Amino acid sequence: MSKPLSIGVAGLGTVGAGVLNLLRENADIVGTRAGRHLAVTAVSARDRRRDRGLALDGLRWHDDPVALAADPGVDVVVELIGGSEGPARALVEAALAAGKPVVTANKALLAVHGAQLAETAAARGAPLAFEAAVAGGIPAIKALREGLAANRLSRVAGILNGTCNYILTVMRAEGREFAEVLAEAQRLGYAEADPSFDIDGIDAAHKLAILAAIAFGRPVDLGAVHVEGIRDVTALDIRLAEELGFRIKLLGIARRTEAGPGAGIETRVHPCMVPCDAPIARVDGVFNAVVAEGDAVGRVVLQGRGAGAGPTASAVVADLIDIARGRHTPVWGAEALASIPSVPMARHVGPYYLRLMVVDRPGVIADVTSILRDHRISLESLLQRGRAPGEAVPVVLTTHECEEAAMRSALERIAALDAVLEKPALIRIESA
Structure with missing residues (x-):
């Protein structure tokens, strides 16, 4: 095998710890598929004293995550801090400027600053990989950017937030109201103490902006996404939807329209009624799903766990294997991006x-x-x-x-x- 790939990980929360555990537990499989050993050699997190349930002996510790970008013993930086600004952005910018490959699960950073980061990555010849940023363990990015690369895509849609899908599933199954189910989801750890990022559709909008950029080969544009959450969905609406043959799901939808004054790309996140017999209607609980429609392949449906230590770590390590193998795809799937207008929601x-x-x-x-x-x-x-x-x-x-x-x-x-x-x-x- 070739020289081991030395990895620096910033952020040792649920996903960061999951990445370290997965690399250790599946070291034989990962090494065989990567063609070389993948080793975490340096880490950064806010609290050195916190017990994370895994051994960190022998790893270099940086209090400032940006220091990972300058660490000569780090070949690739994994950013798992989160957030569109602050240390996450500073680290990714510094690593790319230094010509180091970056793997991130940070959908907010990519949705807000993806265009600029892609320019830096291209200029420095540094891969920027983000499979884990959308739909957790579902290989949605790889499917769109690589598996469906020969297709002219007309539509990408999906259940992109497990918290909302869980809440709507329980409301339908038990006939309970939104506020009651949300409180239960918070007790169970499926929803944050401040759930607005999820239930107001913001998380799904970040992911949809990324999917739309890849699907249609245009610059990422979060501002063009129309966003509504699920706060106003009632148990009555869910029951009436069932009577009409529908189920209510929070969907992110990106669609190309070809003719008339509304020609362009529409991107929207909002509750939808979908037919009960549609595959996406049967995706329940915390699961996610992504549906893509191409002119050659027709409709492709992917579903699985969209969050959690294991699924998200799986996507991060898949990107690391690509980097170890020298597989490098342009950030948004194309060397040159098209200037396609956004369609306003009113259209x-x-x-x-x-x-x-x-x-x-x-x-x-x-x-x-x-x-x-x-x-x-x-x-x-x-x-x-x-x-x-x-x-x-x-x-x-x-x-x-x-x-x-x-x-x-x-x-x-x-x-x-x-x-x-x-x-x-x-x-x-x-x-x-």
Whole structure:
């Protein structure tokens, strides 16, 4: 075998410890597949005294993670600190500027600064690998950038956040409300004490921005991603979705549209209703899934664990094996990136689910449907369960395809009706 690859790891939390353990436990397999031994020789973390459940004897310790970039005994830097700024960014920039390969699981850093980092990596001839940044142990980046490289991709979509998928799964299975299930997820460790990064869709948006850049060969553009979370999804909506043959999932969707004023790339994260028989509808719990559609291959579905020590470490070590083998792909999969416009959310065209809480009295439905007619929105179905004259009842409408801007204008007028008692619920319907 060749000279061992010397690795410096910054960040010894769940994933960092997982990487060290995996490299030790599977050293024989990893070494055979890499063609050389992979050895962690230096580390950096905030607290030297913390017991991480693994031996760190014999490793060089740097209090400042950026020092790993200048350590002559480190061949490749693994950044597992997290965050788009601070020491994580400083370390990655310093390592690439020094011409050292970098492996990272940091989706926020790539979504915010990916364009600049890719330029530095290309200029210095230093690989920047990030399989672990999207969907944990699912090889989504490798599939898009390498396995599907011959395809013109039209769409990439996925369940990109396990916390949200777990919450929606439990709400559906047990008929419980969002706040109650979120609190339980926090007790079980599936959700953070401050869960906003997950439940407001920010985490999924970071990952989608990365997937869209690779799928469509354009610069990463987090600002173009429309983002909505799951706070407003109710147990009632989930039950009604089931009656209509749908399940509610938080999806990240990047789609190429070819014609008309909306031509370009749309990127959006929001709750979706997907048919119960669609493969992605059956991905439950903390699992993730990525669906890609190419002109040659058709539809490809990948699913697995999207987080955790083992799955994420698996992706990190896969990148290290590529580096050890000298396999080097451009950061975004192409030497030159295309300038493809982003499609604003107002231009999105698709079917919708609307749920209204209205006073049960004559003429209410006529008022609602006349507003939809005025905005050229055609109804697919209308559902009302039971009668309760003078009381509040849910009314559910699904529409044929229409433009988002028209739907938003119609909703403003519908919400202003005196018979409508609360903000209308809107969920977009996706084929899968």
